[in-house]
Amino acid sequence: MPIQVPVEAKRSEGLHRFLNAKSVAIVGMSSKPNSAGHIVLKNLRENNFAGVIHLVGRTAGEIDGLVVQTNIEDLPLGVDLAVLAIPAASVEETLKSCIDRRIGSAIVFASGFAETGDAGREAQERIGALVRESGMVVVGPNCLGFTNYAAGFSITFVGVNKVPSMAEGTTDAVAIVSQSGGLANHLRHGLTSRGVAVSYNISTGNEMDLGLGDFVDHLVDDVSTRVIMIYAEDIRRPDAFLRAAARARAAGKPLVMLFPGRSPHAQEAAKSHTGALAGDYAVMKTKVERAGVHLVDTLDEFLDVAEVLARYPAPSRGGLGILTFSGAFCGIAHDFCADLGVEIPQISPATEAHLKALLPSFISPKNPIDLGTEAVWRPELVGAGVAALLDEPAIGGVAISIPIVSPNHAKSYIEQVVAASAGRTKPLAMAMLGDQLPLPPEFLEIARANKIIVSRSSDRILKALARIVRQPDARQEAEPGAGAPAAPQLPKGTLPEWQGKEVLRAEGIAVPQGRLVTTIEEAEAVASEIGYPVVIKAQAAALAHKTEAGGVMLNLADAVALRSAWQVLEANVARVPGLVLDGVLVEKMSPKGLELVVGGRRDPRWGPVVLIGLGGIMVEALEDVRLVAPDATKAEFVAEFAKLKAAKMLYGFRNSPPVDVEAAAEVAVAIGRLVLRAPSISDVEINPLMVYERGHGAVALDALIVNTGN
Missing domain, CATH: 3.30.1490.20 (ATP-grasp fold, A domain)
Known part of the structure; x- marks a missing residue:
């Protein structure tokens, strides 16, 4: 009796065969010399592919010394990778033939599927189901290909290029996994220009089969990859992605993600690009950040954060330390960091005393450290200041914003920074002011050799470092434990208020x-x-x-x-x-207090989240709400209430006393517990939750619960 191999193990094996193919079949070869199939072949030849190449086309013959077969059935069994350079209309039947020949994996370049509308989406889903049932893995459709820089192996139809091989023994490379092939190439060029190694560049396209989570899961075990960059327009299997993110977190491999979709126009653009469904960006953000993903807002930040994490894979949490030669920049940095929500902490008395002994009396030993013109005469102060900031417990990363002054000065400064950072693990980045003024070659050589992060923008290094040092510790969202109370038995549909309040009362939430x-x-x-x-x-x-x-x-x-x-x-x-x-x-009749809203909703793909915000009609008028993981602690909810735009109203505003935020947080904890425990509840809303003066609690004045019965 044959041994049954688990489906996930088969998919893992198929993905390995895809990225490290030893035999390739190019399906769709034509006589046109610049067609997609020819370019794929030229890339294999240019990069000295040592495996077996098979060609399949409509017309028999010979191309570049290889026989062109006219039927996939003529291929040997078990080819590793089929490259489908064919129109969308031929994809389904071609994949069926690949399955019959036990081909391990396939890539589909063709567009014309989910990105074109409902009919294309239906065809894509039908073919995807066929593939998943077979055990073969497929990348695409609507993708540009991929490159494995460790193996010097590239499958793409966009230009012929020699793959720059990654240095043997590399362990700090960045892998790029992107639903946009064009953007992936931009990211790769951006990283290599900074001296950051790239291990893989993978375009996933519409993801009829293999998706982001599959590739992340695979790359977690890749020894050369330290950081994984993800460009996503839709995460089609959130559960698989979050599981992969948990593995990456446990392995100490940061994920950095850019996900457009905060605006309606961005959602529409994604639909027409990779056939992405317009999901709820706020729910996605809540879930992936809870899993430890660094979710960035811009392309600049995407590259900057990836570079910092490639250099410093285990950054510390805390505030920012700043060293500059400009008093003006101190004020600019304070404003900028306040907008970013990151602290510039005061240095400890011990650090202050240490710096005071080193600095001239007219330089105040504080954070930011402003060395003024003194560093022109005493470059060693740069190293002393950087070392002191890196050693400060309250500081998670250090930003240096200084001018070039002269080639010799720039060389001295970078040498001081290299010496100060030696043996220290906190992230550090330098902004060399002067906009596009060229940096001295000797400065760049020292920075590159010692992997010091250099930028021409103070704003960018502050933003990247702030994103990293303020990142909350990741937590895997908890499932209800074995000892958790049973879910309430509720009728299907929208519950009337009186019945909803019975549920709330059972959860320990006060009602009138x-x-x-x-x-x-x-x-x-x-x-x-x-x-x-x-x-x-x-x-x-x-x-x-x-x-x-x-x-x-x-x-x-x-x-x-x-x-x-x-x-x-x-x-x-x-x-x-x-x-x-x-x-x-x-x-x-309840007395007047501050009206808040606390609710829970179950996203059909991402699962439950808890919503908190200003209540009454203001929740719709101002949309001042926060989405929070349902297993967040009371302390976490208290912190989230403080992030509301109208947070001043909670802590004493004008003649109003501070309200009982802790009581509101306890209600939020109870709602989170309820939606985790009762998967049939799709929506819970307490609006208003009347919150009284600190120490006097909160009462649910209204209750809406929707039970789907599922």
């Missing part, structure tokens, strides 16, 4: 005193029991907008007001066609 009644007499009894003033609310799952329907009566001071309001409420809801009430919720 009161209960559901069906008659005015019961209402009067409840009001008498809990005390006036009270509020009454019509209750039915179908009554989503109670206030608009006239189903809410507030601040009823006594029995007379209650009876009058009951009659008005009954008349109002009677005008809603077909509405049948569960009853009327009678509750104690």
Whole structure:
């Protein structure tokens, strides 16, 4: 009986055969000398491919000494890689033939699939399902190819180039995995121009089969790769990507990702480029950053952060230390870092005393260190200042922003920086001012030989270092443990408020005193029991907008007001066609506080997140909200509340006292626990959550829960 190989093991083997093929079949060879198939062949020849090359075309013959077969069936069994240089219409049948010949992997260059619309997407999904069932792996369609720089192996139809081989023994290379082939080449040139080795450059295109997560997972085990750069327009299998990110994090291999899609126009551009679905950028951001991915905003930052991490793979958390020759830059840096949300911490008394003994009396030993013109006469102060900042516990990275002065001075400064950074692991970067003024060759030689990061932009090094040193520690999102309480059993659909509040109460969230009644007499009894003033609310799952329907009566001071309001409420809801009430919720009227919103939502692909923000109608008017991982701690939620644009209102604004942020955070923790435990709940919203003065708690005044029943 044959041994059954797990599907994931087969895919891993197929991916290895793809990137390290020893036999290649080029399918779609024509007589045209500059066609895609010819360029693929020329690249193999140019790079001295030592494996076996097979050609398949419509017309039999010979090209470059190789026989052209007219049928894939004529190929030997088990070729490692099939390169499909054929039109989209021929892809499906060709892949079926590849599967029959047990070809390990294939790459599809053709466009004309998901990026063209629904029909193309349907065809792509159908072919992808066929491939996954077969065990063969496929890259593309709509991709430019890939290059393995360790092996000097390149499969692409865009130009013929000699692959620059990566130095043997390299362990600090960057691998590029991109859904855009053109951008991947830009990134590769940007890295190599900085002296950063590149191990792989992989264009994944539309990802009918292999996706970003597959490549990340594979590259985690690659000894030459230290950092993985990812350009994504859609992460089609978030679960696989997050698992791969967890492996990368455990292996100490940082992931840096650029993901356009914050704006509607960017989402539309992605659809027409790689057939990406317009997802929720904010949800994605919450999930990948929780997994430890460095999610950047710009191309410059993409390259800068990747370079820093290639040089410093295990950076420290903390603030920034800054050394300059300009007092003006100190003020500029403070403003810039405040906007970035990174601290420029004060140095410790011990460091201050150490620097004071080294510096002249007119230079203040503080962060930023401004050496003024003194460094012109005493270059050793640069090294002393850099070393002191790197050794400061509160500092996670050091930015140096200085002028060239002269070739000899520049050489002295870089030598001092090299000596100061020796044996220290915190990231360090130099901005040599002067815009496009050429840097002295001897300066560049020393920087390159010692892998010192050099930029011409202070803004860029501050932004890159800030991104890294402020990155929160990654956490794998927790699953409900074996000891967690059972998920609540709920009816399918939107729950009426009274039932939603029962769920909240069971989770330990405070709700107003009161209960559901069906008659005015019961209402009067409840009001008498809990005390006036009270509020009454019509209750039915179908009554989503109670206030608009006239189903809410507030601040009823006594029995007379209650009876009058009951009659008005009954008349109002009677005008809603077909509405049948569960009853009327009678509750104690809550005092005024600050209205917040706390909710949970389940993204169909990324899973649950918790939303916090300013409540009432302001959540829609200002959209001042934060998305947070559902397993975040109370301390993490407190920190997220402080990041709201309207955070001043939480901590005492004008004549208002500080509110109980910790109580609001406890509610958020409970909501996160609920959505993790109950996968059938798609939405939870408490709006408003009335939060009172510090130490006086928070009460859920309204509750919306949607249960899909899945």
